[in-house]
Amino acid sequence: MKCVEAKGMINRFVEKKLSYxxxxxxxxxxxxxxxxxxxxxxxxxxxxxxxxxxxxxHQNYNFKEMLDEELHMARRAVIMHRASLVLRDIFFAGIAILALLGLYFLFIH
Ligand SMILES: [Zn+2]
Known part of the structure; x- marks a missing residue:
C-alpha cells in the first residue's frame, strides 16, 4: 500500500469503517x-x-495511549477475523467429509 492510499483511509479507520x-x-x-x-x-x-x-x-485524556489501544484492538480484530475464516473452512471441510462418509456408507456398503 502506498502512503497516499493509507492517508486516504485514516478518517475511515478512526470512524471504524474499514473492512477487515x-x-x-x-x-x-x-x-x-x-x-x-x-x-x-x-x-x-x-x-x-x-x-x-x-x-x-473535561477530564485529562492521553490520546497517544488511546490510539495505541485502538491499534491494538484493531490488530486483534483482524487476527480474530482471520481465525474465524479458518475455523469456518475447517467446519465446512468437516461437513464435506461427513457427507462423503455418509454417501460411502449409503451406497458402497
Ligand atoms: Zn505511509
Whole structure:
C-alpha cells in the first residue's frame, strides 16, 4: 500500500469503517511508516478532542495511549477475523467429509 492510499483511509479507520481486508493492509502500512503514523496520530487526536468537546467532559485524556489501544484492538480484530475464516473452512471441510462418509456408507456398503 502506498502512503497516499493509507492517508486516504485514516478518517475511515478512526470512524471504524474499514473492512477487515482494508484494516489489515492499513495496519501493516502505518506500523512501518512513521509519516502515516504521525498523520494518524494527529487526525485521531483532533477527532477525539472534538468528540470530547461535544460531550462536554473535561477530564485529562492521553490520546497517544488511546490510539495505541485502538491499534491494538484493531490488530486483534483482524487476527480474530482471520481465525474465524479458518475455523469456518475447517467446519465446512468437516461437513464435506461427513457427507462423503455418509454417501460411502449409503451406497458402497
Ligand atoms: Zn505511509
Amino acid at each position: 481486508q482494508e484494516l489489515e493492509q492499513f495496519l501493516q502500512h502505518v506500523e512501518q511508516c512513521d509519516d502515516c503514523m504521525d498523520e494518524l496520530d494527529i487526525y485521531y487526536t483532533m477527532h477525539k478532542a472534538f468528540d470530547l468537546l461535544d460531550t462536554g467532559t
